[in-house]
Amino acid sequence: MTHTPGTLEPLGPGLARLLAPNPSPFTGEGTWVHLIGTDRLAILDPGPVDEPHFEALIEAVGGRPVDAILVTHTHRDHSPAAAPLAQRLGAPVWGCAPLVVPGDQEAGFDTSYAPDRILSDGETVEAGGAIIEAVHTPGHTSNHLCFAVGHRLFSGDHVMGWSTTVVIPPDGHMGDYMASLQKLQARSETLFHPAHGEPVEDPKRLMRGILGHRLQRERQLLRLVQESPAALTDLTLRAYPALDPRLRPAAEATALAHLITLEERGAVRCVQGLWKV
Numbered sequence: 001m002t003h004t005p006g007t008l009e010p011l012g013p014g015l016a017r018l019l020a021p022n023p024s025p026f027t028g029e030g031t032w033v034h035l036i037g038t039d040r041l042a043i044l045d046p047g048p049v050d051e052p053h054f055e056a057l058i059e060a061v062g063g064r065p066v067d068a069i070l071v072t073h074t075h076r077d078h079s080p081a082a083a084p085l086a087q088r089l090g091a092p093v094w095g096c097a098p099l100v101v102p103g104d105q106e107a108g109f110d111t112s113y114a115p116d117r118i119l120s121d122g123e124t125v126e127a128g129g130a131i132i133e134a135v136h137t138p139g140h141t142s143n144h145l146c147f148a149v150g151h152r153l154f155s156g157d158h159v160m161g162w163s164t165t166v167v168i169p170p171d172g173h174m175g176d177y178m179a180s181l182q183k184l185q186a187r188s189e190t191l192f193h194p195a196h197g198e199p200v201e202d203p204k205r206l207m208r209g210i211l212g213h214r215l216q217r218e219r220q221l222l223r224l225v226q227e228s229p230a231a232l233t234d235l236t237l238r239a240y241p242a243l244d245p246r247l248r249p250a251a252e253a254t255a256l257a258h259l260i261t262l263e264e265r266g267a268v269r270c271v272q273g274l275w276k277v
Contacts, residue, residue, distance in 0.1 A: 037128025071095030072156030139177025161197025
């Protein structure tokens with residue numbers, strides 16, 4: 001199903017979404033902005049700074065009071081519009097903690113993000129006529145939050161409806177990502193609304209599949225290292241032989257995340273650029 005950026009799509013009573021115009025191999029069709037509420041709103045992950053997108057959001061609000069702008073994490077396709085939107089609407093920004101990231105990762109993060117309120121794991125707030133619970137799910141980024149509202153979970157980039165999640169060290173951590181998936185499996189929400197892709201109607205099944213895929217990839221990388229010491233680039237090419245070249249940096253980063261987790265367990269080590277048992 002193809003969606004039109006800037007068009008408000010109802011998802012049921014008190015819930016709608018709007019697609020940002022930022023398609024890419026990493027975002028799918030783009031970032032979904034969710035609007036929670038009817039007479040009053042909460043806006044979740046306002047997306048990138050883009051004038052047509054910004055004006056489409058203002059039109060979607062339609063003059064209704066906005067109680068809060070919620071942010072799952074500070075990648076540039078999620079949080080940058082929060083500040084100008086807050087200024088225009090007079091709404092506070094609540095959500096994840098800001099991050100200080102290394103220089104080689106800074107380009108992917110919104111370093112200007114400055115929330116009015118940092119939400120901790122399990123903390124609840126009232127916005128858009130709903131009680132919203134923050135759920136800390138580190139892994140994709142160390143500051144990633146999901147938001148639970150009744151039987152729905154707004155899963156950001158932690159669980160997506162179109163692709164597996166990339167985990168990029170040093171801020172991203174595969175062990176944390178796997179633990180966060182297990183944390184969500186133990187919760188009761190039955191419908192996930194990701195920031196990319198379609199709603200997930202059987203999230204527990206999807207998360208079982210993701211965990212199985214990640215464990216399989218981990219075993220594959222360990223087997224490749226056991227066969228012969230190798231550099232990260234060589235391991236990635238052997239593990240992903242049919243990979244789209246545009247996705248190679250993301251695949252290499254995720255392979256590194258697996259190797260770091262194996263290294264923390266004492267299964268492998270890196271010596272002069274070569275991974276070995």
